[in-house]
Amino acid sequence: MTLPMKILAGAVRHAILLTTGSLVLAPFVWMVSLSLKPPAELFSSSFTLLPQHWFAVENYARALTEAPLPRYMLNGVIVCAAILLLQIMICAPAAYALAKVRFAGRQVMFGFVLIGLLIPHQVLALPLFILCYGLGIFNTYAALIFPFVVSPFGIFLFRQFFMSIPDDIVHAARLDGLSELSIVWRIMLPMSLPAVLAFSIVSVVSHWNDLFWPLLVVRSQEFMPPSLGIVTFANAEAGNDYGPLMAGATVVVAPLVISFLAAQRWFIEGLTAGSIK
Amino acid sequence: MKAQQASVVDRRSRVETGFAETLAGYTLAGPALVLIFALFILPGAAVLAIATTDWHLGAKTLSFVGAANFTSLFADRVFRAALFNTAVYVLMVVPSTLVLGLSLALLIESGKSLRAFYRAVHFLPFMTSLAAMAIVWEALLHPTIGLVNQVFGLIGLPTANWLRSEATVLPILAIIGTWQSLGLALVLFLAGLKAIPQDLYDAADIDGADGVLDRLRVVTLPSLAPVSLFVLIVVTLRAFAAFDIVQILTRGGPGDASVMLLYALYRESFEYLTTGYGAAIAVIFLVIVIALAMLQTRVVNSRTSRS
Amino acid sequence: MATQMMRNALAGVSIHGISKSFDSAPILNGISLDIRDGEFLTLLGPSGCGKSTLLRIIAGLEQQDCGTIEVAGVKVDRLRPKQRDVAMVFQSYALYPHMTVSENMALPLKMRRLSAWQRLPVIGALLPKTCAVSAEIKTEVVRTAKALGIDHLLAHKPGQLSGGQRQRVAVGRAMVRHPAVFLMDEPLSNLDAKLRVQMRGEIKELHRRLGVTFIYVTHDQTEAMTMSDRIAVMLNGQLAQVASPRQIYACPADRRVAELIGSPKINLLEATARSEGLLTVAGSALAVDNKLDSGSSVTLGIRPESLQPAEWAGLNTLTGRLRYVEHVGADLFAHVDVPGSSEPLVARLPVELASNFQSDQIVHLQIRREQVLLFSADGRRVSEGDARVTPLRSYAQ
Numbered sequence: 001m002t003l004p005m006k007i008l009a010g011a012v013r014h015a016i017l018l019t020t021g022s023l024v025l026a027p028f029v030w031m032v033s034l035s036l037k038p039p040a041e042l043f044s045s046s047f048t049l050l051p052q053h054w055f056a057v058e059n060y061a062r063a064l065t066e067a068p069l070p071r072y073m074l075n076g077v078i079v080c081a082a083i084l085l086l087q088i089m090i091c092a093p094a095a096y097a098l099a100k101v102r103f104a105g106r107q108v109m110f111g112f113v114l115i116g117l118l119i120p121h122q123v124l125a126l127p128l129f130i131l132c133y134g135l136g137i138f139n140t141y142a143a144l145i146f147p148f149v150v151s152p153f154g155i156f157l158f159r160q161f162f163m164s165i166p167d168d169i170v171h172a173a174r175l176d177g178l179s180e181l182s183i184v185w186r187i188m189l190p191m192s193l194p195a196v197l198a199f200s201i202v203s204v205v206s207h208w209n210d211l212f213w214p215l216l217v218v219r220s221q222e223f224m225p226p227s228l229g230i231v232t233f234a235n236a237e238a239g240n241d242y243g244p245l246m247a248g249a250t251v252v253v254a255p256l257v258i259s260f261l262a263a264q265r266w267f268i269e270g271l272t273a274g275s276i277k
Numbered sequence: 278m279k280a281q282q283a284s285v286v287d288r289r290s291r292v293e294t295g296f297a298e299t300l301a302g303y304t305l306a307g308p309a310l311v312l313i314f315a316l317f318i319l320p321g322a323a324v325l326a327i328a329t330t331d332w333h334l335g336a337k338t339l340s341f342v343g344a345a346n347f348t349s350l351f352a353d354r355v356f357r358a359a360l361f362n363t364a365v366y367v368l369m370v371v372p373s374t375l376v377l378g379l380s381l382a383l384l385i386e387s388g389k390s391l392r393a394f395y396r397a398v399h400f401l402p403f404m405t406s407l408a409a410m411a412i413v414w415e416a417l418l419h420p421t422i423g424l425v426n427q428v429f430g431l432i433g434l435p436t437a438n439w440l441r442s443e444a445t446v447l448p449i450l451a452i453i454g455t456w457q458s459l460g461l462a463l464v465l466f467l468a469g470l471k472a473i474p475q476d477l478y479d480a481a482d483i484d485g486a487d488g489v490l491d492r493l494r495v496v497t498l499p500s501l502a503p504v505s506l507f508v509l510i511v512v513t514l515r516a517f518a519a520f521d522i523v524q525i526l527t528r529g530g531p532g533d534a535s536v537m538l539l540y541a542l543y544r545e546s547f548e549y550l551t552t553g554y555g556a557a558i559a560v561i562f563l564v565i566v567i568a569l570a571m572l573q574t575r576v577v578n579s580r581t582s583r584s
Numbered sequence: 585m586a587t588q589m590m591r592n593a594l595a596g597v598s599i600h601g602i603s604k605s606f607d608s609a610p611i612l613n614g615i616s617l618d619i620r621d622g623e624f625l626t627l628l629g630p631s632g633c634g635k636s637t638l639l640r641i642i643a644g645l646e647q648q649d650c651g652t653i654e655v656a657g658v659k660v661d662r663l664r665p666k667q668r669d670v671a672m673v674f675q676s677y678a679l680y681p682h683m684t685v686s687e688n689m690a691l692p693l694k695m696r697r698l699s700a701w702q703r704l705p706v707i708g709a710l711l712p713k714t715c716a717v718s719a720e721i722k723t724e725v726v727r728t729a730k731a732l733g734i735d736h737l738l739a740h741k742p743g744q745l746s747g748g749q750r751q752r753v754a755v756g757r758a759m760v761r762h763p764a765v766f767l768m769d770e771p772l773s774n775l776d777a778k779l780r781v782q783m784r785g786e787i788k789e790l791h792r793r794l795g796v797t798f799i800y801v802t803h804d805q806t807e808a809m810t811m812s813d814r815i816a817v818m819l820n821g822q823l824a825q826v827a828s829p830r831q832i833y834a835c836p837a838d839r840r841v842a843e844l845i846g847s848p849k850i851n852l853l854e855a856t857a858r859s860e861g862l863l864t865v866a867g868s869a870l871a872v873d874n875k876l877d878s879g880s881s882v883t884l885g886i887r888p889e890s891l892q893p894a895e896w897a898g899l900n901t902l903t904g905r906l907r908y909v910e911h912v913g914a915d916l917f918a919h920v921d922v923p924g925s926s927e928p929l930v931a932r933l934p935v936e937l938a939s940n941f942q943s944d945q946i947v948h949l950q951i952r953r954e955q956v957l958l959f960s961a962d963g964r965r966v967s968e969g970d971a972r973v974t975p976l977r978s979y980a981q
Contacts, residue, residue, distance in 0.1 A: 013388045020381060021398040024456065028401065030424050031413040042422050094309030103302030109310055116317040118570050120518060122539055123559045126327065126546050127320035130334075150312035168678035171645045176757070177666035177695030180301050182703075186691075190682040209406040211521045212539075216547060227408035231525055234412045242416050249409040260404055264397050268464050271404060 028253075035059050035246035042242055059243035060251070067236070068221050069248055072229030073255075079144045079225050080204045086149040087203060088189075088196070095158030096184045100170050110159075116152030122212055129216050143217040144225065148207065154199050157273065161195040162188050198270035205256060205271065226252040324563070327556035334550040346557035356558070358533040359541040362447060363517060366537060369451035370458065370516040375509060377455065378462025383497070385463075386470045396467065400460035407457055411525040414453055415440070440526055443534040450535060453522050458515055462508050469504030473497065510573040517565055538562055595656040595669075595764035595797050596621040597642065602651035604637055611637050613821040615651070620813075624791050624798045628808040628844070629818035635801045638818070639767050642799065644668050656764055666695070671758035675770040677750045679742040685753050686725055686738040692761045693721045728760045748779045755790065766791075768800045772807060784810055805845050809833070817841050839959040842885050848917060848930045850957070851891075855884045866922040866929075868902050870951060872958065882966065885957035888917065891931035893940070894950040901950045904929060909941050920947055 022029075029049065034042065038055035063069055097103070098110055128147045137143045165188065173183045189196060207225070214228040224232060230252045234245055260267045303310075328346055332339035350356045385395045402410065417424050418439045426436040439449045477496045481487070486495040520539040523529060529536035529544070536544075542562060546555030597619040604612040611634045619625045627635040640646040642653055644665035652661050660668045671692075679688050694703060701707065702714045709715070729735040732752045742750055751771060758766060771787070772780045788811050791798050802808055808815045809829045816826040825837040836842035842850045855865035857876035862869055865884050876882065897903045904922035916935045919928040931949050941947070958966040 010388055010390075013384055014391070017381070017384055017391075017395045020377075021395060024399050024402060024459070026424070027410055027413045027417060027456075028405075030417055031410075034416060090309050090312060093305040097302045097305035101298060101302040101305065103299040105299075106302060109306055112310065112313050112318060115321075116313045118567060119317055119321050119563065120566050122518065122520070122542065123324060123563045123566075124317065124320040125542075126552060126556055126559065127323035128316065129547070130323075131315075131320070147316055150309050150316060152313065152317065155309060166676055166678065168674040168676045169680065171640070171643070171665075172672070172674060172678035172757075173680075174645065174665045175643060175670070175672050176692040178691075180305060182695075184305070187680055191680070193682075205404050209404075209408065211406075211408045211524065212543070215524070215543075227406045227521075230406070230409045230412060234415075234525070242422075245412060246416065249412050252409045253405045256404055256406075257401065260401065261397070264393065267404060268396070268400060272461065272464050272468070 028257075031246050031249055031253075034242045035063075035244075035250050037243060039241060039243060055243060056247075059247040062244035063233075063247035063251060066244065067229065067233040067248060069229065069233070069251055071221065072224055072226045073251070075141075075144075075223055075229070076208050076226040078141060080207050082141070082145050083148045083207050084200055084203045086145070087151045087154050088199075090150050091154035092158055092189055093181060093184050095155045095162055096180070096188050098155065099159045099162035100165075100167070100188075101180070113152045113155050113159075116150075117156055121147065125213065125216060132217050138217055139219050139223060141223060144214055144223065147213065148203075151199075151203065153202070157195055157199055158188075158192065161192040165191055194269075197266055198273050201267055201270035202273070205267075208256060321563075324556050324559050327553055328560045330553045332553045334546065334552040339553070342553070346553050347561075350554065350557050350561070355533050355536060356541060359536040359538050359558075362534070362536055363519075363538045365447055366451055366454065366519060367513060367516040369448065370454040370519075371509065371513050373451070373455045374458045374462050374512045375505065378459055378508065379466050379501070379505070381459075382463050382466035382470060383493070386467060396464065399463050402457045403460035407521040408525060410457075411453070411522050414522075415526055418449065441531055443531055446527055446531065446535045450519070450522050450526070453526075454516060454519055458512050461515075462512055465504060465508045465511070466501065469501050470497070472504075473500045507573070510569055514566060514569050517562070517569075538565075596623075597765055597797060597799065598654040598657075599638075599642070600652045600654075602638065602641060602648045602653070604634075604641065604646065604649050611821055612641075612648070615818075615821075615823055617816055617823060617826060619797060619799060621656075621797055622795050624788070624800065624811060624813045626800045626802060626808040626812040626815045627818055628802060628805065628815050630844070631803055633818045634821040635803075635818045636769055639672075639769055639799060639801050642765075643670055643672050643767050669763055670765040670767055671761060671763035672767040672769065673751075673754045673758050673771045675773055677742070677754040677771075677774075679750060679753055679757070681742050683741070684738065685729070685734065685740055685742070685745070685756075686722075688742070688753060689725045689728065689738075689757045689760050690721050692757065693724065694718075696761065697721065724760060725756075728756050732756050732759070747775050748783065751775060751783060755787070759790075759794070763796070765797045765799065766794075768798065770802055771800075773802070773804070780807075787811065805847065809845070817844060819844075836885075836957065836965060838963045838965055839883055839885060840963060842957060842959070842965075846887060848888050848932070851886045851888065851929045852959075853884045853886070853922070853925055853929070854881060856881050866902050866904070866924050868897070868900075870900050870956070871953065872956065876958075876966070881961060883959040883961075883963075885959060886929075886951055887955060888930045888932035890952045890955040891929070891933075891949040892952070893931075893933060893937060894948040897948050900953055901948050902929065903946065903948050906941055906943055906945050906947050908943055909938065911935065911938065916941075918947065918949075920949065 033049050033051075036054060036056045036059070037051040038053050038058070041051055041053070041055075094113075098106060098113070124147070132138055132143045132146070135142075135146075137146065169187060169191075170183060173187050178186060209227055210225070211227045211231065214225050215231075218224050218228060221229065221232065230248050233248050329341055329343055330339045331342045331345070381395075381399060385392055416422075418426075420426060420436075420438040420441075425439065428434075429436045437445055439445045473496065477500065478492060481492055481496050484495075486492060518539055519537055520543065523535055523537050523540040524543070527535040529540055538558065539562065542555055542558040544555075545551050545558060549555075599615055599617040599619070602612055602615040603610070615634075615638060617625075627638060629635045637646060641648045642655075644660065644663060644667075648661070652659055654660065655668060655670065680691070683691070697717050697720075698708070698714065702711050702717070726735060726738070729738055732755060734749060734752045734756060737745060737749060737753070742753065745753065751774075754771070768787070772783050775783060784807060787798075787800075791811075800807075800811065809832075812829055814826060814828055815832050817824045817832065819840050824841050825832060827835075827837075832841065833845050836845065839852065843852070853865050855863040855870070857878055857880045858864055858869070859878055861871055861873065863872055863876075863882070863884065864870075870884070891902075894901050902920075902922050904920040907919040907921055907928050910917040910919070914935060916933040916938055918931045918933055918941060920931065922929050929949070960966050
């Protein structure tokens with residue numbers, strides 16, 4: 001290609017990608033834009049990105065006070081942290097056993113993991129809902145957490161990683177006097193940090209954003225995670241008072257967007273690995 | 278004689294140590310095993326069982342009805358609408374996600390500048406809360422103050438009450454679905470492109486296939502075939518599981534124009550409390566997912582055997 | 585420290601009738617071996633002969649199907665690896681990549697001297713004695729590191745080290761806890777040739793200094809010959825011969841051992857006994873001391889250095905056509921085609937003779953009769969004065 005052709009090709013590439021990029025980003029831009037505007041400007045037919053009269057403080061203040069938005073966020077943090085912690089505590093030893101310990105029934109057990117990997121969670125919602133009622137934990141944090149404490153995907157991912165660690169490392173650790181459980185915590189997990197990070201991102205993103213299960217088992221705002229919280233807020237608002245609602249939506253998506261921008265590569269690798277299950 | 282005795286003793290010690298290793302295995306894997314049983318296997322079996330009953334959620338009695346739930350499902354106008362709508366939705370989302378994802382991936386990879394930026398921008402919707410963004414989409418599509426109608430009105434395109442019109446509601450949901458899945462397809466394609474060895478392009482150059490389109494036809498697209506099949510299945514699985522946008526934006530309306538499989542499952546099981554019926558829908562959903570997953574396993578296997 | 589010495593002083597390893605199969609494929613077949621306290625014993629054999637498996641069984645990492653292991657007179661079959669008072673250096677070194685050198689070396693001591701509570705990150709530091717014990721461990725790690733010349737690397741991670749440095753760290757991790765027995769699984773095979781020679785000397789020196797039992801696995805005959813007190817040659821899951829390096833070389837128990845040791849390889853020629861004390865081999869006649877049955881066929885083993893150039897053909901002299909000559913510095917290797925053998929005969933000759941040889945010329949090589957090895961049809965060596973072909977016995981005995 002000649003040089004002018006190259007410049008032209010480059011220009012076309014940027015033109016197209018900037019267009020598609022701005023279309024993809026439009027909802028985010030619009031969300032932030034509306035969150036800054038007073039009600040009067042929402043109805044004006046001439047649309048502008050920035051408000052004529054800044055109303056950001058009012059909108060965000062209403063979002064944070066009228067709906068228990070901070071509470072939703074806190075719930076999100078509690079639920080996501082509890083799920084992630086339990087998942088790692090339960091999945092890592094299991095993955096180690098499947099990868100490095102020779103015991104009868106290992107294949108059968110791995111079969112169960114694969115079956116678990118195959119079943120979408122929505123299919124199980126009904127029996128899990130009944131179980132949740134039976135356990136008397138309806139409308140509690142426990143209800144939000146318990147179906148997810150074991151993650152077949154986590155077991156699968158960790159097992160793949162652990163299998164790539166040489167057996168000699170495990171043997172050396174056994175000779176050094178480590179128990180099987182301390183091999184998991186002191187050797188296997190620290191050596192598998194990329195897998196831990198990828199799994200953590202998948203786990204937190206999916207449970208922060210999950211609507212289906214919280215919708216079933218949580219009724220009071222006290223326990224609602226962010227996604228369900230913002231939907232409840234939207235239903236309560238009912239009118240066209242978009243300012244506070246958009247402020248609320250911005251607050252809900254902000255933590256993940258900021259983390260994403262800070263650790264883009266990890267998010268993309270983690271989430272694509274997660275979708276590959 | 279002595280040797281025999283020794284071997285008996287030895288065998289016992291072997292059994293004991295084998296037992297120790299098995300014990301270690303089950304101690305480590307036990308909690309996960311029990312939980313997978315309690316939270317996946319048994320509930321799965323329970324869904325199959327409930328699907329053959331006429332149980333209503335909360336009712337004290339139930340009776341076995343065999344396949345009656347399934348026969349009445351397929352006779353049910355709403356369920357048939359759900360199946361049809363889901364199929365239409367999938368058929369809109371999947372091709373557009375694939376074509377757009379592949380085109381954008383090729384375009385991003387064709388130059389060096391701003392690669393990470395473009396990738397990040399297009400990937401962003403995939404990791405944000407669809408519930409929150411659905412609310413934003415509702416504002417965008419608002420019949421009077423929404424950005425879409427404002428812009429369309431300004432440049433002379435038809436405006437509509439997009440989410441309340443039977444003709445537009447599914448395409449609009451499909452656009453939102455595509456918007457969300459696009460990033461996933463994009464990064465998977467980008468990874469696929471990176472994995473194509475430069476040697477192949479060099480060989481194509483030497484063999485005379487040096488134009489952009491030639492290279493695409495001879496090297497890029499054939500090399501991407503396995504990845505494409507894989508993206509196809511992943512995106513299809515996600516499209517079949519669409520729920521949030523229906524629940525928040527349309528609740529299946531107008532009429533039954535946007536009822537989809539998971540929403541029907543949710544409504545039958547938890548709003549109408551016709552639990553047996555809902556379980557039957559879950560079974561059908563499971564069958565679809567398993568069929569796709571089996572296809573995926575075959576793709577992955579053929580991929581690994583190829584590499 | 586004194587008790588440690590006392591216990592180590594008795595730390596021989598006895599192996600009785602160890603057998604092991606993987607998926608019904610036998611790997612080890614009735615291995616019995618007594619390793620003396622303080623001995624440097626090498627398990628030598630080609631890959632797949634089971635030597636590493638035997639080492640892992642001694643360590644407790646694999647479980648034998650039958651047989652027993654004793655360390656310092658105590659049966660250890662039911663003890664877990666960490667209870668056996670053995671340390672191991674792995675071929676891949678198996679250093680923990682996420683820990684520094686000092687953490688790698690301290691780990692075995694921490695696991696032994698600190699309780700589970702004391703090992704916890706924050707709480708542990710608050711418990712009584714944790715600090716004192718940790719400081720003690722630190723001192724010992726530094727002392728060991730100094731002895732190995734790696735004290736300047738203590739803060740590094742294994743990924744930042746060269747192969748030789750990693751090797752030393754792996755030795756240090758094994759050394760720091762003063763085990764009764766050192767197990768080494770091909771510890772030098774990942775090093776380049778020069779470093780291997782240097783480390784060979786260092787390990788031998790370490791053995792001399794520590795005075796404890798070393799069991800060393802290798803497929804490299806040079807390592808085995810230069811370092812060992814005794815070599816146990818393993819072939820197909822059995823012990824073929826256990827003897828000092830000199831004996832293994834000079835008096836191999838069978839032809840496989842003879843072929844395994846020595847470079848260039850021993851020359852093997854088919855021969856037939858003619859009459860009392862006379863063999864025909866490659867068209868020549870050879871007088872031997874052994875009384876063999878007339879007509880019986882034997883294999884003649886001749887080390888390359890047991891051949892010397894001769895002026896003309898005659899008794900004890902082989903005649904053939906020179907294929908080519910290799911110069912390897914101090915020596916000359918002449919490859920000679922002799923009748924009745926598809927492989928050329930190799931002779932190690934003084935390098936001054938180089939000008940005497942040209943390709944395709946006919947050469948005569950005289951055999952030093954006293955250095956000839958005779959093997960019967962079943963492969964066992966026919967020892968001096970033993971006329972009859974030795975009956976096949978189990979190698980393990």
